[in-house]
Amino acid sequence: MMPAGRRAIPFEVIPSLDLLDGNVVRLQRGDFATAEIYGRPEPVLASLHIPPGARLHIVDLEGSRSGRPTALDAVERLASLGYRLQIGGGVRTIIDARQWIDCGADRLVIGTIAAEDPVMFRKIGDSIGSERIVAALDVRGDVVRVSGWERASSRSIEDVLETLEDAGVRSILATDVARDGMLGGPSFDLYRRLASLTSIPVIASGGITTLSDVTSLVRLPNLSGTVIGRSLLDGRISFAGAVARASAEQSIPERVIPCLDVRDGRVVKGVQFENIRDAGDPVECAKRYEAEGADELVILDISATDRGRRTALETVRNVAEALFIPLTVGGGVRTVNDFRALLRAGADRVAINTAAIIRPELIAECAEEFGVQAVVLSCDAKRSGASFRATIRGGREETEVDAVAWCRHAAELGAGEILLTSVDRDGTAEGFDIELLRAVTASLTIGVIASGGAGELRHFRDAIESGGAAAVLAASLFHDRKLTLGEVKDYLEECGIPTRRMLM
Amino acid sequence: MFVTLVESPVANLANIGRALSAVGAELMTTANPDVIARSRTLVLPGVGSFGAAMAWLRSSGVAEALRTAVDDGAALLGICVGHQVLFQTSEEAPGIDGLGILEGTVRKLTGDIAVPQIGWNRVTVTHPTPLFAGLPEETAFYFVNSYAAMTVEDEVARASYGSSFTAAVARGTVAGLQFHPEKSSRAGLTVLRNFVERAG
Numbered sequence: 001m002m003p004a005g006r007r008a009i010p011f012e013v014i015p016s017l018d019l020l021d022g023n024v025v026r027l028q029r030g031d032f033a034t035a036e037i038y039g040r041p042e043p044v045l046a047s048l049h050i051p052p053g054a055r056l057h058i059v060d061l062e063g064s065r066s067g068r069p070t071a072l073d074a075v076e077r078l079a080s081l082g083y084r085l086q087i088g089g090g091v092r093t094i095i096d097a098r099q100w101i102d103c104g105a106d107r108l109v110i111g112t113i114a115a116e117d118p119v120m121f122r123k124i125g126d127s128i129g130s131e132r133i134v135a136a137l138d139v140r141g142d143v144v145r146v147s148g149w150e151r152a153s154s155r156s157i158e159d160v161l162e163t164l165e166d167a168g169v170r171s172i173l174a175t176d177v178a179r180d181g182m183l184g185g186p187s188f189d190l191y192r193r194l195a196s197l198t199s200i201p202v203i204a205s206g207g208i209t210t211l212s213d214v215t216s217l218v219r220l221p222n223l224s225g226t227v228i229g230r231s232l233l234d235g236r237i238s239f240a241g242a243v244a245r246a247s248a249e250q251s252i253p254e255r256v257i258p259c260l261d262v263r264d265g266r267v268v269k270g271v272q273f274e275n276i277r278d279a280g281d282p283v284e285c286a287k288r289y290e291a292e293g294a295d296e297l298v299i300l301d302i303s304a305t306d307r308g309r310r311t312a313l314e315t316v317r318n319v320a321e322a323l324f325i326p327l328t329v330g331g332g333v334r335t336v337n338d339f340r341a342l343l344r345a346g347a348d349r350v351a352i353n354t355a356a357i358i359r360p361e362l363i364a365e366c367a368e369e370f371g372v373q374a375v376v377l378s379c380d381a382k383r384s385g386a387s388f389r390a391t392i393r394g395g396r397e398e399t400e401v402d403a404v405a406w407c408r409h410a411a412e413l414g415a416g417e418i419l420l421t422s423v424d425r426d427g428t429a430e431g432f433d434i435e436l437l438r439a440v441t442a443s444l445t446i447g448v449i450a451s452g453g454a455g456e457l458r459h460f461r462d463a464i465e466s467g468g469a470a471a472v473l474a475a476s477l478f479h480d481r482k483l484t485l486g487e488v489k490d491y492l493e494e495c496g497i498p499t500r501r502m503l504m
Numbered sequence: 505m506f507v508t509l510v511e512s513p514v515a516n517l518a519n520i521g522r523a524l525s526a527v528g529a530e531l532m533t534t535a536n537p538d539v540i541a542r543s544r545t546l547v548l549p550g551v552g553s554f555g556a557a558m559a560w561l562r563s564s565g566v567a568e569a570l571r572t573a574v575d576d577g578a579a580l581l582g583i584c585v586g587h588q589v590l591f592q593t594s595e596e597a598p599g600i601d602g603l604g605i606l607e608g609t610v611r612k613l614t615g616d617i618a619v620p621q622i623g624w625n626r627v628t629v630t631h632p633t634p635l636f637a638g639l640p641e642e643t644a645f646y647f648v649n650s651y652a653a654m655t656v657e658d659e660v661a662r663a664s665y666g667s668s669f670t671a672a673v674a675r676g677t678v679a680g681l682q683f684h685p686e687k688s689s690r691a692g693l694t695v696l697r698n699f700v701e702r703a704g
Contacts, residue, residue, distance in 0.1 A: 211616075244616045251626040251664045253644055290689060295624055324523060325689050326646060346518065348687065371551075373622045373648045416622055445618045470623070500624045500644035 009201060011218050012225030013242040014086070015050050015232050016057040016205075017041055019071040025061070026230060032061070038233060041074055042081070048232055050239045052082030055106070057227045064089030069096055072103045079104025086134060088173075097124045101132070109173055111136035118167045125168055134203065135169040139190055140177040161198045171224065172198070175205040185438060185466045186213055188220065195222035203227060210442045211237055212468035214245040219465075219496035236442075253500040254464050255295035255471035256488050257449060258478040260285055260319075262331075263302050265311040269427075269476040285479065286319045292485040294325060295500055298419070298449075298473060300351070300378075301331030302394060313345050320346020330378050330419070339366050343374065351378040351419050354392040357401055360413055367414025376449075377415035379407055381436055382423040388436055395423040404439045411446050418444065419473070422452035427476065429455025437467030449473050457483065457491040464497055505700050508543035510570075511535040512550060512560055512586075520549045520583065523686035527697035537569035544578050545703040546570065550585030554610065554651065555597030557585050567603055574605055579677040579703030587673070587680030588651060596651050605678055608656030608670075613649070615666020620650040625663045627671045627683065633660040635672065635679055635698050643691045645671070645683035652682050677703070 017024045024044045025035040038044050050056070056078065060071040075085055087100050088109035097108055110121065110133055125133055137160065164172065174194055176187035186207040194202050201224035204217050209231045217226050225246075231237045260267045260282050267280045286297055299319060301312035309332050316329050329342045330351025342350045350370075356362050356377060367375045380395045381388040381403035388403035407418050420440055422433035432450045441448050447470030450463035454474035463469045477483050489499040507529040509521055521531055524547065532539070540546065548570065550557050561567040574580050582590045591602045594610035602610075613619050624644045629636050636643070645663075652669035653659075661672035663682075673680045679699060685692030 241616050249664050253624045253626065255624065320519075321522065324526070324686060324693060326687050348519075371620075373620050416620070447618070447623070498626075501640070501642075 009222075009224050011223065011246045012055055012203075013214070013239065013246050014055050014057045014203065014225050014227045015045075015048065015239060016059065016227045016229035017044070018059045018061050018229070019074055020061045022071070022074055024233075026233060027061070032065075041078060044233075045078075045083075048239055050232075053084070054239070055084040055086060055225075057109070057229075058085055058087050058105075060087060060089040067092055069099050072099060075100065075105055076103040079106075088136065091124075093120075094124055094127050097128050101128050107132045107134050107171070109134045109136050111138070118163065121167050130168045131170055133169065134171040134173050135164050135167075137164075137172050137174045137194075138177050139174065139187070157193070158197060161194075161200070165198065165200065169200055171203065172200050173203045173205055173227065176207060185209065185434075186217060186226075188216060188465050191217070191220050191223055195220065198222075209236055210438070210468055211241050211245050212441060214242045215248070215250075216465040216468075218246055218248075219250065219498075221496065250498050253295070253498045254469075254492065255449075256293070256460070256485055256492070256499065257296045257298055257471050257473040258285075258289045258294050258485065259298040259300060259451070259473050259475040260479075261300050261302055261475055262312060262315055264308045265315050267479065268302070269479060280479070282315050283318050283322050287322050289478070289485065290323055290325050293489060293500070294485055296326045296328060296471070297323060298328045298330070298351070299347075301329070303332065313341060316342060316345040316347055328376055328419075330376065336362070336365050336369060339370065339374075343370060349374050349376050349416070351376040353378040353380065356410065357390055357392055357399060357406070360409065363410055363413040363415055367416075372414050372416040375415050376417050376419050377407065377410040378419040378421070379403055379410070379440075380421045380423050381433075383433075383436075388439065391423055395421075395426070403436070404443065407440045407448075408443050411444050415446065417447045417449060417470075419449045419451060420469075425453030426451075428453055429477070431455060431459040432463040432467060432469070432472070434462055434467045437463060437469055441468030447471065457488060460488050461492060461495045461497065464492070465495070505545065505703070506530050506532060506543075507545045507547055507700060507703075508540060509533045510540060510546060510548045510566060510586075512548070512557065512566075516551055517549060519684075519686045520547065523693060523696055524700065527693055527700055529696075529700045535564060535566060537565035540566055540569040541572040541576075543573055545700070546573060546578055546580045547699075548580065548582045548586035548589070550583065550587075550589065551648075552585060553596055554585060554588055554594040554602070555600050557589050558597065558600050558602060561589065561603065570603060571605070574678055577677060579699070580605070580679070581699050581703075582678075582680040583686075584649065584682065584684060587682055588653065590673070590678065590680045591653055591656065594651060606656065606658055606673060606675060606680070608653050608658075608673075610651050611654045611669075612651055613666055613669065617666040619666075621647050621665045623647065624688075625665060625671075625683070627661050627663045629661050631660045631674075633672075633674050634702050635660065635674055635695055637698050638694055639691060644688075645681075645685070645691060646687040647683045649682060 024038040028034045062070040084106045086107035205227040326348040328349040329347040334355040380391045390401040390403045449471040450469035451473040460472045588610045591608045658673040658675040659670045663671040
């Protein structure tokens with residue numbers, strides 16, 4: 001595995017344009033009749049702020065249907081403007097290939113021929129140079145096939161890759177067909193699998209909808225770039241933003257945060273906010289977590305009484321006294337004074353939940369007085385049909401508030417970070433709710449701490465990689481020593497995700 | 505090892521005080537300019553804004569006292585905003601002079617990234633310094649900042665957030681840390697210990 005934060009090969013962001021009758025279009029499920037027309041490529045590129053010099057992935061839709069190049073004029077114009085063009089669709093013969101290259105295309109994406117006719121494929125390579133050829137590999141679920149190569153669907157991926165390697169392919173464009181045009185996120189597992197099977201660099205395609213998707217792709221080994229289509233056209237992500245993410249030095253570690261649920265001065269843990277059981281002394285737990293490499297500690301006070309909350313203040317004081325990492329405290333914070341009392345007791349940040357839903361201005365007031373870095377919005381979200389609702393009073397009471405919109409509003413009011421707990425997953429060990437995380441992280445620039453559902457190592461990876469979380473939180477998993485913080489961090493680093501190196 | 509902790513009203517002294525004690529410092533916490541001027545080892549913490557910090561330093565006489573102590577060869581460690589005020593100016597408070605003990609200016613963090621920076625970041629040592637003795641060339645520290653010195657002559661460590669900035673400076677007996685050593689676990693305590701022991 002490559003060390004986290006270091007790339008062996010540069011990573012290119014490649015906008016994808018589908019051309020039909022000279023216009024940029026989007027098809028719904030491959031249906032030409034329902035094409036959404038965006039207009040000529042030049043103004044589309046200008047409006048998306050994609051400057052000449054950028055590499056573009058051009059799909060000649062008509063050509064891929066008819067088997068003959070049809071977008072030659074457009075390609076010639078774009079090439080003369082200085083765009084570097086890779087062409088997909090309709091390249092089946094040496095004459096086709098030469099025509100595209102003569103028009104100024106830089107690379108050709110070839111599916112059918114590469115696998116069906118290795119001899120022809122090599123001839124094309126000899127004619128235009130094998131470095132100009134990109135082999136398209138389409139995947140649907142577990143079925144791997146070379147683009148357009150229906151009969152090969154039963155062959156193993158290893159077998160297909162061997163064919164491509166024998167044919168001298170130097171670049172693969174891998175598309176998870178099931179995810180193309182969908183908003184569920186890229187198929188990170190597919191790219192990880194390809195990297196373990198071949199040393200041919202891979203261009204990712206399909207499902208990229210957020211900037212954090214780009215960051216996650218950059219962290220994967222052996223990816224040389226990503227094609228992005230719909231999300232650029234929709235304005236969901238900007239070309240400049242994606243390029244910045246692709247070239248950013250990965251120096252910000254993702255955080256692993258143990259959580260202590262505290263009641264009446266003792267650490268407790270419940271399943272789905274109920275069935276509470278005792279689990280130890282908070283100061284001892286806190287010290288152990290710091291020694292094991294915790295990046296931060298969260299204490300959630302779940303005391304039900306005023307007396308319990310006064311005890312919690314004492315607990316915070318004692319824990320802060322013993323700790324040299326940031327401490328976030330939440331639970332029962334109703335007023336600016338409650339907030340201040342916790343900061344004075346030694347908390348670096350305070351999480352507010354129920355009181356902020358009842359009176360959102362509390363977020364702005366605390367941010368104004370203590371700085372946005374001190375304000376964490378804690379949102380306990382619960383599935384309700386196709387959306388998520390914010391709950392209050394420790395997840396016991398549902399509200400009409402849409403959780404995603406609420407998190408966005410809280411960020412505008414001055415929350416510095418969101419602690420996002422899935423009430424449905426909490427205590428189940430079934431994994432973080434990736435859908436909830438994506439919905440929230442996609443619409444925010446501030447960090448999101450994923451909480452609720454951690455049960456095994458890959459859950460932490462998925463929350464960061466697919467969910468876009470800046471930090472992952474777990475309580476009972478760490479407390480019961482089913483996993484240690486060190487194990488989680490080792491695993492994340494193996495996955496290319498940077499963490500704070502422990503100083504032993 | 506005696507350390508004078510400058511008691512600025514715009515600083516959270518409890519945390520830094522605890523961390524200094526943990527690395528063996530005997531603390532004197534004061535805002536008295538006479539005591540500060542005679543101190544051999546000083547720590548200047550700070551949160552909040554450059555403008556508010558400078559306003560207090562000037563009006564209290566502490567600014568002058570710090571200058572006197574440093575001219576006398578005292579060791580001074582600035583932390584976060586306490587580090588920023590060591591420089592000449594800041595974009596956060598145009599027209600307000602910093603302490604000017606070090607050359608350079610403090611600028612706003614820019615780039616496609618959320619400001620303030622809140623969290624751990626990788627710090628790379630760019631110039632060998634006893635401050636980072638015992639630590640690897642790259643170590644994570646905890647930051648909370650919207651502003652930073654960008655390129656200054658006395659830089660000893662850099663970090664990157666949107667764009668790259670100065671994470672630590674050292675010149676003679678004066679040092680500054682943009683990050684919070686008191687929140688940076690063992691790495692932070694190591695830096696504090698290095699400062700306290702060398703100064704003592």
